Amino acid sequence: MVEMSDININEKPQWCPGCGNFGILMALKNVMVEMNLEPKNTVIVSGIGCNSKLPHYVNTYGYEGLHGRTLPLASAVKIANRKLNVIAMSGDGDGYGEGVQHFVHICRRNYNITYLVHNNQIYGLTTGQASPTTERGQKTKSTPFGVLESQFNPLANAIIHGATYVARTFAGDMKHMKEIIKGAIEHKGFSLVDILQPCVTFNKHNTYQWFQERVYKLEDNDYKPDDYFKAIEKSYEDIISDYKKIPIGLFYKAEKQIYENELPQLKEKELVEYSEPVDIKGLIKEFL
């Protein structure tokens, strides 16, 4: 049985006091214990950003990659060894800005990967520039006269491009976060969990109180996550209501073929189980 002491690590998080990342870290660790996810079989892959330091604070395998390249790395890990639990994480900048092209195509492929996006509606690590999910009109360091673009809708994009578990939760609600993350890890296919996360230092607009006054749970409203078009429509409620209502919960869930299970090269065994060393020189020669 996995105990909390197995996944705790003697490393103090470098986040600002009150940062939503603390809650996300705690929720993930609790889920790992509840689901008995063994650290030796779990890899947390991240990009660059405040959020992306999280793999340093859990005793699993971890890989902090390049900015925006979280998903290609996570998919490479999955293809190398499907037996691993692969949890990828990004910020809204990393995932929906620099990494958006990967996001689209990884949704299409439907890898069995859990993707947690710490959506604080700002570039945190670089101290407060607008991100793709910053509200239109909001003044930030990079938009002193207000954001001119309309907001990126991560949930609609995930559904349209083929993700099979699409959910949103809130870093101020530990119970909800745990349930949604647990469902995402249990799900067989690509799951996006967009986590609304206050950045207490660089986003003074989307505060804990601001969210608490607006979020409501889909599951309390008889919502069923099995209707593709209804899910897309629901994912626009925050934008359409001018942020008076922000639904959280499971928007969409479906079953679909998993990309890595259809690769003919992996029919017999995992890539890491092939014992023959790769002939690098021969391979290079072949391509020259």
Ligand SMILES: Cc1ncc(C[n+]2csc(CCOP(=O)(O)OP(=O)(O)O)c2C)c(N)n1
């Ligand atoms: C290719 C590249 N472009 C830009 C940067 C600078 N940079 C580092 S972190 C970051 C933004 C991080 O914001 P987000 O992904 O939202 O994560 P947060 O820090 O808010 O958790 C940027 C632009 C970089 N490291 N690499």
